[in-house]
Amino acid sequence: MTQTDIPARVPLVTQPMGVWQSLQTARKNLIEIIPDIATKQPMITGKTAIVRWHMVMDPDGNRRVLKDNLENYPKSDVTKNILEPAIGKSLFNAEGAHWRWQRRAATPVFTHRNIANLAPIMGLAADRSTERLAQSSGRAVDLFQEMVAATFEVISDVTFSGDEGFDRMGVHTAIDNYIAQTAKLSLFDIVGVPTWVPRPSRMISSGAIKQMKAIADNAINNRRDGSSRDVPDLLDLLLEGEDPKTKRQMTTAELRDNLLTFIVAGHETTALTLAWSLYLCAFDQDVQDKARAEAQSVLNGSTANADDVPKLKYIRQIIDEALRLYPPAALLSRTAQSSDTLCGRDIRKGDTVILPIYALHRNHLLWENPDHFDPDRFVDPKAINRFAYLPFGDGPRICIGASFALQEAVIILATLISRFRFKRVPGKDPKPVLILTLRPEGGVWLDVERIDGKAGVAKTA
Numbered sequence: 001m002t003q004t005d006i007p008a009r010v011p012l013v014t015q016p017m018g019v020w021q022s023l024q025t026a027r028k029n030l031i032e033i034i035p036d037i038a039t040k041q042p043m044i045t046g047k048t049a050i051v052r053w054h055m056v057m058d059p060d061g062n063r064r065v066l067k068d069n070l071e072n073y074p075k076s077d078v079t080k081n082i083l084e085p086a087i088g089k090s091l092f093n094a095e096g097a098h099w100r101w102q103r104r105a106a107t108p109v110f111t112h113r114n115i116a117n118l119a120p121i122m123g124l125a126a127d128r129s130t131e132r133l134a135q136s137s138g139r140a141v142d143l144f145q146e147m148v149a150a151t152f153e154v155i156s157d158v159t160f161s162g163d164e165g166f167d168r169m170g171v172h173t174a175i176d177n178y179i180a181q182t183a184k185l186s187l188f189d190i191v192g193v194p195t196w197v198p199r200p201s202r203m204i205s206s207g208a209i210k211q212m213k214a215i216a217d218n219a220i221n222n223r224r225d226g227s228s229r230d231v232p233d234l235l236d237l238l239l240e241g242e243d244p245k246t247k248r249q250m251t252t253a254e255l256r257d258n259l260l261t262f263i264v265a266g267h268e269t270t271a272l273t274l275a276w277s278l279y280l281c282a283f284d285q286d287v288q289d290k291a292r293a294e295a296q297s298v299l300n301g302s303t304a305n306a307d308d309v310p311k312l313k314y315i316r317q318i319i320d321e322a323l324r325l326y327p328p329a330a331l332l333s334r335t336a337q338s339s340d341t342l343c344g345r346d347i348r349k350g351d352t353v354i355l356p357i358y359a360l361h362r363n364h365l366l367w368e369n370p371d372h373f374d375p376d377r378f379v380d381p382k383a384i385n386r387f388a389y390l391p392f393g394d395g396p397r398i399c400i401g402a403s404f405a406l407q408e409a410v411i412i413l414a415t416l417i418s419r420f421r422f423k424r425v426p427g428k429d430p431k432p433v434l435i436l437t438l439r440p441e442g443g444v445w446l447d448v449e450r451i452d453g454k455a456g457v458a459k460t461a
Contacts, residue, residue: 005372006371006372006373007279007280007283007325007371007373007429008279008429008430008431008432008440009325009362009371009432010029010031010032010358010431010432011032012031012032012034012035012036012038012039012359013032013033013034013035013036014035014036028433029433029434029435030330030331030434030435031330031331031358031432031433031434031438034055034331034356034358034359035055038055038057038356038359038363039057039359039362039363039364039370040363040364040365041057041365042056042057042058042061042343042365043055043056043057043058043061043342043343043345045345051352052348052350052351052352053351053352053353053354054342054345054347054351054352054353054354055354055355055356055359056342056343056353056354056355057356057359057360057363057365057366058342058343059366059385059386059387059388060343060387061342061343062355062360062387062388062390062394063387063394063395064340064342065334065342065353065355066355066387066390066393066394066395066397067394067395067396069340070395070396070397071096071337072336072337072338072340073334073335073336073337073353074095074096074334074335074337075093075095075332075333075334075335076333076334076335076352077335078333079333080093082436085209086209086260086264087257087258087260087261087264088253088254088256088257089257090102090254090257090258090260090261091103091106091258091261091400092261092265099397101243101245101246101248102243102250102254102258103396103400104243104244104245105238105241105242105243105248105249105250106238106241106258106400107400108237108241109234109237109238109241110400110401110403110404112403114232114237115306115403115404115407116306116407117231118158118231118233118404119305119306119309119407119411120305121154121157121158121161122154122407122408122411122412123303123304123305123411123415124153124157124303125150125151125153125154125157125412126150126303126304126411126412126415126416127303127415128150128153129146129147129149129150129412129415129416130415130416130419130420132146132149133146133416133419133420133448133450134450136448137420137448137449137450138447138448138449139447139448140425140428140445140446140447140448141445141446141447141448142443142444142445143274143275143278143279143422143443143444143445143446143448144271144272144275144430144439144440144443144444145443147270147271147272147274147275147278147412148267148268148271150271150274150412151266151267151268151270151271151274151408151412152267152271154267154270154408155262155263155266155267156263156267157233158233158234159233159234159235159259159262159263159266160219160233160235160259161233170211170212170215174209174211174212212260213256213260216256216259216260217252217253217256219235220235220239220252220255220256220259221252223235223236223239224239234259234262235255235259238250238255238258238259239255262401265401266401266404266405268328268437269328269329269405269437270405270408270409272326272328272437272438272439272440273319273322273323273326273328273405273409274409274412274413275440275444276322276325276326276440276444277318277319277322277409277413278413278416278422278444278446279424279429279430279440279444279446280318280321280322280325280373281318281417281422282422282423282424282446283373283424284373285423287318287373287375288417288421288422290314291314291315291318291413291414291417292417292418292421292451294312294313294314294315294414295312295315295414295415295417295418296418298311298312298414299414299415299418301418303411303415304410304411304412304414304415305411306407306411308411308414309407309410309411312410312414314375315410315413315414315417316378316406316410317375317376317377317378317379318375318413319406319409319410319413320375320377320378320381320391321373321374321375321377321378323391324361324367324377324389324391325361325362325371325373326432326438327357327358327361327390327391327438328391328437328438329357329391329393329437329438330356330357330358330432330434330437330438331354331355331356331357331358331434332354332355332357332390332393333352333353333354333355334352334353334354334355335350335351335352335353336348336349336350336351336352336353337349355390357390357391358432358434358438360388360390361389361390361391363388366385366388367388392405418451419450419451420448420449420450420451421448421449421451422446422447422448422449423446423447423449424446424447425445425446425447428442428445430442430443430444430445
């Protein structure tokens with residue numbers, strides 16, 4: 001095995017780090033504080049200052065944290081405190097009964113039928129991306145920024161379709177800036193200072209966030225009085241939704257917080273999945289050629305739609321493998337509420353339990369040649385232990401938008417692969433960096449070449 005056989009990866013820690021070094025490393029790239037031994041063991045335990053922590057890479061342990069003993073392992077206060085000013089107590093942040101009723105109310109929104117009805121919007125975004133990339137054919141393009149643009153078109157169109165007065169980009173920019181300023185760990189987080197003690201980096205009042213919420217509230221209230229659409233968007237569906245047990249419906253503030261969560265998470269994670277998938281296709285041209293042959297055979301020159309998705313099996317395998325190597329949520333953090341046992345080890349109340357998804361997906365006990373890119377791992381997804389592969393989490397709190405994201409990723413990737421050839425730019429491989437999501441530092445720069453027809457002949461000027 002040589003380094004050139006392996007796509008971009010993060011060098012994990014091989015020597016113990018002190019508090020200050022841990023802080024500096026975590027603020028630069030959170031994933032670099034994961035010990036390399038986490039890719040070779042089912043569980044490791046340690047202590048940083050006054051924080052006792054456990055990293056779990058064992059599928060049975062993951063199942064207990066995410067499903068069997070879910071109530072004992074809520075999301076860590078650090079995670080919730082970072083995001084609450086922007087997205088409130090939405091589905092992502094809420095716990096207990098407040099989470100359960102929201103989940104019950106929102107689940108019908110993401111039925112297979114509703115998601116399939118939104119496929120034309122995803123196809124239109126793929127066509128717009130095609131037009132932009134065609135203008136850059138023969139040049140290097142940052143495919144991460146291009147996928148951010150494409151997926152933001154999708155999520156804004158399926159969230160606030162027809163609301164011309166809604167400042168979509170302003171909302172996205174406000175949240176993105178807020179996260180960029182506040183998502184990095186502070187020294188207080190590392191040493192275990194209680195979360196009620198203010199973090200200096202999070203004390204900045206964000207006027208942009210307040211303005212963004214006001215804009216969203218106004219759009220929601222206007223929609224309540226507006227006319228219905230032939231194909232309802234996410235806001236229409238959420239306005240109609242109610243908890244079947246209590247008949248409770250979301251208030252304007254609850255709708256806004258959940259919609260803002262969907263806007264940010266819904267396009268950021270899919271953009272990352274697509275950008276990493278395109279990078280991996282450029283990394284292995286044989287894989288790309290096989291994917292193109294499948295896409296061109298199924299699509300026959302058209303744009304992918306919902307009916308095509310089940311037929312694009314190899315495209316889906318590439319996406320699944322990209323999510324294994326570069327999971328957007330590469331690290332989950334939980335706080336034990338009471339004593340428990342995981343993998344035969346004692347968990348105490350207040351312990352931090354970490355599910356390092358990046359290390360789980362590269363664990364040598366679970367995957368053969370785990371750092372290699374191999375879409376054939378997913379020929380039979382049912383053969384993979386579901387708690388060994390967690391790009392969307394699992395259990396009751398599995399990502400509610402997973403099917404939406406996967407349909408969008410398949411439609412856009414298949415359409416683009418059928419029309420373009422992507423090649424690596426020497427010396428410009430991306431570096432995976434985790435702040436809140438696993439982003440490619442510096443972008444995903446690939447040479448783009450327009451393809452003409454099924455034969456895969458490159459267009460010439």
